[in-house]
Amino acid sequence: MGDPALSRRGFLAASAAAGLGMTALSGCGGDSDGGSSGTTTIEWWNISTTQPTKDVWAGLAKKFEAQNPGVKIKIVQLENDAYKSKMTALTASGKLPDIFHTWGGGVLKQQVDAGLVEDLTGRTEEWAGGLLPVAKEPYLLDEKVYGIPFDIGMIxxxxxxxxxxxxxxxxxxxxxxxxxxxxxxxxxxxxxxxxxxxxxxxxxxxxxxxxxxxxxxxxxxxxxxxxxxxxxxxxxxxxxxxxxxxxxxxxxxxxxxxxxxxxxxxxxxxxxxxxxxxxxxxxxxxxxxxxxxxxxxxxxxxxxxxxxxxxxxxxxxxGGGGGHALRRGAPQAAVDFLKFFASEATDLELVKKTGVIPVVPAAENSVTDPNIKAVQTQLKAATGFQLYLDQAYxxxxxxxxxxxxxxxxxxxxxxxxxxxxxxxxxxxxx
Structure with missing residues (x-):
């Protein structure tokens, strides 16, 4: 895995219908509470609704809060199709969550072209450079970084x-x-x-x-x-x-x-x-x-x-993987959370508890499940890579x-x- 010969054969998967209304869509965007506590609330939208991932991710949010006392993570977890529909509606409204799940490619490009996504190139270069190249490709647009991966794999x-x-x-x-x-x-x-x-x-x-x-x-x-x-x-x-x-x-x-x-x-x-x-x-x-x-x-x-x-x-x-992007103008605490989520310690926890394929090279050898190893082996031997069509275009x-x-x-x-x-x-x- 991480073989540079693996090339992106297309942009990434498309969003689902935008038919759901705007209920439960307000309040996106973290902010300070304006009070004496000075707490910054970061809204994090993801699709981890199944166990054990749901609880593992909630636990990681708590761990980040403990390490950053002035920050509160508000988690919004939605099933895949509901998430895509609501994100389509949010994109149309011009306001995205502070941190949001992305598959990259065509959908992310649309959000970037609309001026809604933070350019992370300079703000993440110091620590994101070491992540597996194939895992980062879906989030690179015009050689700029608009998302940070946490998973990579194949169908x-x-x-x-x-x-x-x-x-x-x-x-x-x-x-x-x-x-x-x-x-x-x-x-x-x-x-x-x-x-x-x-x-x-x-x-x-x-x-x-x-x-x-x-x-x-x-x-x-x-x-x-x-x-x-x-x-x-x-x-x-x-x-x-x-x-x-x-x-x-x-x-x-x-x-x-x-x-x-x-x-x-x-x-x-x-x-x-x-x-x-x-x-x-x-x-x-x-x-x-x-x-x-x-x-x-x-x-x-x-x-x-x-x-x-x-x-x-x-x-x-x-195939492809999952990543996180930030709304344009997201606070530094959101960038800090991406760094925390892309760390070796977090990646090892995700591999051990949720079965993801690691994106941090140091965690590659921590995969023990024989089936996940089989996927990892297929990825390493891949001679071509096509990202999900419904996110690619x-x-x-x-x-x-x-x-x-x-x-x-x-x-x-x-x-x-x-x-x-x-x-x-x-x-x-x-």
Whole structure:
């Protein structure tokens, strides 16, 4: 991990719909209480709503407050989709929280272009220079630093070894044909092959994104973004491969209405042994255990398979990480909190308690979980890196990717229509 050959193949993932109202959005921006105490309140918005991360992050805030008696951290924790929607509304209103979760790329660029985000280049150079280069890339815009990472990873298949054995699947598949065969074997054995949160759309996007990378190659995905044209034959073929999977009816009953992290959602279906696989990021084991029971030693990981005759390699990975950015004009205490969060001591605590992949080189060897190590190994061997499409592109384009792929999975859009819709939206954003 941290290999400089890992390059960013695109900007980062887009925001979700801005349909939620402005309730609970007021009060962003830390300030002094104006009284004799001189306390500065810093508002910190994040998406860590599952355990143990939720309590670990609250504990870190308390630790920072103890080290900085004049500062109070006010935490606002929202589920992924609600967070994206409310941040979209806040961006439109022109006022962001002091500290906020970001995936970087296209969405962060929109916020930066609107003059809403603090340029951290000079204020963090002394301590942020040593963080892993690949983890920092999503937050670099025009060679300026607008965010500090706390995690890096990739999307891959998390699977139930016991259910694979029950279906007589000896080893995880390495090709798309082999993957489809594994799905058939699982169905024959009476096992739901894949859990999918169809309601939230972004988990389905992962399939099309990876298939596009495998058929066209990571460089071609970047070129399509640059040219604002996704109608090439390889992108149409990616949708057709996804059609092949959907035709096998691999997902759990009611998947189109399923959420990701709810007790009846995607993560719980895998964590409770009701589905054999999910395509998800490095955070999957933690969410599986929080939403369900967790699989323990029965949990395994494998990279998205190669597509035969495709131009992409299995070593080209899709993913990203999490980071924090600051609203423009945020107080020094907010910068101090980012430094605290990016320290070796905090990174070690996050690795040990929440399973993140470290961004501080000194903490790299602290990973002990075999599955997180497997993700780390895949990242180290990566020959290309594509950031989440729904954060990589301008917000409207990213949302169209999610919406169009969801429609394909639901059977209401063809592969050609997916590429045409994404291209049309991309050109409209010029």
């Amino acid at each position: 891959g298949f998390w699977y139930n070894k016991a259910l694979f054995k029950q279906a007589d699947i000896a080893t995880p598949p390495t090709t798309w044909t082999g993957f489809l065969d594994a799905v058939r074997k699982l169905k024959t054995a009476g096992i739901t092959p894949i859990a999918l949160a169809g309601k939230e759309k972004w988990p389905g996007m992962y399939y099309w994104a990876y298939l596009a990378m495998r058929t066209a190659g990571a460089d071609a995905v970047q070129k399509a973004s640059d040219d604002k044209d996704f109608t090439g034959a390889a992108f149409v073929e990616a949708g057709r491969h996804l059609d092949e999977l959907v035709a096998l009816e691999p997902f759990q009953k009611g998947f189109l209405g399923a959420a990701y992290s709810s007790p009846t959602g995607q993560a719980a279906a895998v964590g409770n042994g009701k589905a054999a696989m999910e395509l998800m990021g490095q955070w999957a084991p933690v969410v599986q255990a929080d939403a369900g029971k967790g699989l323990g030693d029965d949990l395994g990981f494998f990279p998205f398979p190669e597509v035969e005759d495709g131009k992409g390699a299995i070593t080209e990975v899709f 301008a917000p409207a384009v990213g949302q169209e990717v999610n919406d169009s792929v969801a429609a394909l999975i639901a059977g209401s859009k063809s592969s050609e229509q997916v590429t045409e819709s994404i291209t049309k939206t991309a050109k409209e954003e010029q």
